[in-house]
Amino acid sequence: MKNKFEADVIVIGGGPAGLCAAIAAGRQGASVILIERYGFVGGMSTAASVYPWMTFHTAQGEQVIKGVAEEIVSRLMERGGSPGHLRDTIGFTYSITPYDAEIFKVLAVEMLKEAGVKLLAHSFVDEVFVSDRIIQSVRLTGKSGRIDVFGKQFIDTTGDADVAYLAGAATVKGRQEDGRTQPMTMKFRMRGVDLSAVRQAIQDNPDNFYPKTLFAELDQLPLTAVSGFYAEWKAAKVPINRDQVLFFTGPADDEVLVNCTRVQGMDATDIEQLTEAEEEGRKQVLLMAKFMQDYIPGFAKASISSVGAQIGVRESRRIDGLYCLTIGDVVQGRRYTDGIARSGYPVDLHDPTGKGVAASFIEGSGAYDIPYGCLIPKGVDNLLAAGRCISTTHEALATTRLTPSCMATGEAAGTAAALAIATNTALPAGVDIEKLRDVLRKGNVVL
Structure with missing residues (x-):
């Protein structure tokens, strides 16, 4: 095994943002290495x-x-791995997009290969070498020992701003007043669910469900998502600090993904606390499954079919960038001359200490811009960030952290890094923004 690799663009983190960054950079002609700690891609x-x-x-x-x-x-x-964009029957967003995770894992690697990207899986970045604000290389630890990866441009799509942090770039964590982050959630799937019974329960007692639920359209639409069962949750007194049941259907006809566990007060960048969070999350999974079997219509014969390999992290460390997106930017649907992505997801802020979720909806066109400055960290000059760790406030992160938004910022970062290479622009901050936006538009990006 080689102990040294080199490419134009080095992307660290093979989640949705990293995949889109690597594919975009490769398609623009750059040589690209994607580094992923698991043996598969897809991230969260x-x-x-x-x-x-x-x-x-x-x-x-x-x-x-x-x-x-x-x-x-x-x-x-095309390969039966998603029904495409479906209406969100909760009514919180217009659409949701179910997908088969196993098919996605295979497709993603195929697309990386098509773009000429070299994937280094089972590899964890634990050291970053910087000289005069320029990253020279990152060092990997894995089964093959220590490996150095050299590049010209680097993209941090770790979700936790690991590369930015190790490189000495400015980072922040949690909310401004106390550093507390949104809770983590251990998600799990159940099979054997009678969704017709769930649908009937919603139609029989609408007041027991989220008020924006598409009650009048349930007979015509596939049931994609459910939020509520307030009475059952209150009666059961499950010792989890939330106020309702939330689950999403599919991809199988008798299958749901349950998003109900809530682990608060833990730092996802601290290994001791992350270990404790995983333990607590798995205990809560068993509590939730038993509650649903006992209390929720359609779940009497259901059982756990899978649990996440890791706990889901909503918020941890993020870069302090040239621009910090705010909740005002989001809610007012602001446009920016350096906008490199758009999003229509509302603010969905899970309380770091309480039970609730604070929602803020986007005014006007229903979408906001993510400026290029949100991808550029302070302190390191040849590094971009994309995905969950871009530069935002605690409140604005509650929308940019969602997967399609992460994919969009990933594509922008990968395109910008490749453009910097192609134009001999040493620093991503110096990339011609109009040229970048033009290249993105040609790739069918909405700006």
Whole structure:
């Protein structure tokens, strides 16, 4: 095994953002290495069972995320790995996108190979070498020992801003006043669910469910998502600090993904606390499954079919970038001359200490811009960030962290890094923004 690799663009983290970054950079002609700690790609979508993807659309139904992300959905549909974009029957967003995680794992690697990307799996970055604000290389630890990977441009798609942190770039964590982060969730699947009984329960007692639920359309639409069962939750007194039941259907006809566990007060970048969070999350999975079997219509014969390989992380460390996206930017649907992605997902802020979720919806067009400055960290000059660890406030992160938005910022980062290589621009901050936006538009990105 070689102990040294080199490429134009080095992407660290093979989740949705990293996949789109690597594919985009490769398609622009750059040589690319993608580094992933697991033996498979997909990040939170596969390792933590974060499902479904939501949302590619505004509340009014306009699709604002396309590009590589939409190509992934289309190609999944071709092989039976997704039904495409379906209406969100909770009514929180316009659409959600179910997908088969196992098919996605295979498709993603195929697309990486098509783009000429070299994947180094089972590899964990634990050291970053910087000289005069320029990353020279990253060092991997894995089964083959220590490996050095050299590059010209680096993209941090670790979700936790690991590379930025190790490189000495400015990072922040949690909310401004106390550093507390949104809770983590151990997600799990159940099979053997009678969804017709669930649908009937919603129709029989609408007041027991989220008020934006599409009650009038349930007979015509596939049941994709359920939020509520308030009375059952209150009666059961499950010792989990939340106030309702939330699950999503599919991909099988008798299958749901349960998003109900809640682990608070833990730091996902501290290995001791992350270990404790995993333990607590798995205990809560068993509590939730038993509660659903005993209390929720349609679940009497259901059982756990899978649990995430790791706990789902909503928030940890993120870069302090040239621009910090705020909740005002999101809610007011602000446009920016350096916008490199759009999103229509509302603010979905899970309380770091309490039971609730604070929602804020986007005004006007129903979408906001993510500026290029949110991808550029302070302190390191040849590094971009994409996905969950871009530069935002605690509140704004509650929308940018969603998978389609991460895919969009990933594509932008990969395109920018490749463009820097092609134009001999040493620093990503110096990339011609109009040229970058033009290249993104040609890739069917909505700007």
